[in-house]
Amino acid sequence: MDYIVISDLNVQAYMGVHAYERQIGQVLRINARLAVNASTVAKTDDLRHALNYQEVINHLREWVAISRVQLIETLADHLAMQLLQTFDLPWVRLELYKPHILSGGVCVGIVVERSRMDG
Numbered sequence: 001m002d003y004i005v006i007s008d009l010n011v012q013a014y015m016g017v018h019a020y021e022r023q024i025g026q027v028l029r030i031n032a033r034l035a036v037n038a039s040t041v042a043k044t045d046d047l048r049h050a051l052n053y054q055e056v057i058n059h060l061r062e063w064v065a066i067s068r069v070q071l072i073e074t075l076a077d078h079l080a081m082q083l084l085q086t087f088d089l090p091w092v093r094l095e096l097y098k099p100h101i102l103s104g105g106v107c108v109g110i111v112v113e114r115s116r117m118d119g
Contacts, residue, residue: 002038035091080114
């Protein structure tokens, strides 16, 4: 299996349990691993056969910005399912982190893996 990897993508989110979190927003850090078949791309060296990761990044930013969920678990699930459907991927792994959410610079997050068979 081949993967496109996106790491340390910072996005503005308006989510959280508290109203102020949904009003002022917060930064989330996203790492993504997207299953692809890179053999055709590698053989042809043709961008038309590749996953456009800039489109994936743009979609992640847009989806997070408009989401108004309370829990990071809900957001991660929604994002994973949207990636599977929108980009016709067989499998995704998403890591979402709230950086420096706790004192001492601690990050808290969630890791989800979803496949087309989960849908």
